[in-house]
Amino acid sequence: MVLINLVAGCTTVTNGTATPDTKVAPAYRQSVSASVSASAATSSIRESQRQQSLTTRAVRTSCDALATTSKDAIDKVNAFVGAYNAGRNTGPAEGPAIEALNNSASTVSSSFNDALSQRLKDAFNAYVDAAHAVANAIGTHASTSEFNRRVDQLNDTKTKALKLCLSSF
DSSP states (O other): OOOOOOOOOOOOOOOSOOOOOTTTHHHHHHHHHHHHHHHHHHHHHHHHHHHHHHHHHHHHHHHHHHHHHHHHHHHHHHHHHHHHHTTOOOHHHHHHHHHHHHHHHHHHHTTOOTTSOHHHHHHHHHHHHHHHHHHHHHHTTOOHHHHHHHHHHHHHHHHHHHHHHHHTO
């Protein structure tokens, strides 16, 4: 087998002086300017959409963390309250309630980032503080009135955070 490389080309030298076509130049400049403007606008829109997508994802992540872990925590606290109200030993229900509350607080606090609004961060932090406060009330055998005050605060902060979640979508 024989390989043959063939390169062919033509060159023509044209003599003269280049001059712009002054009738076409303004239209060309306008076309380039419009193209640059359109490109900048498209880039700006895409970046805005990307930022919105990041924010939406961050809100969903944090709101899902709150919704799922707070349900488990509330269920465990209700089991503790049920044992207390029935006059049973609350000891077996205390550990799971405290653990679920602290787990919920930790999961929620580690779920958010800078993409969230300050308002959402504040609501999540209020929930985290309230969850820890209820866990502490159970662990220290706080009075019934103090325990109820902390549970009311937990319920209020959870409701407020979840309402903000819903309004953020």
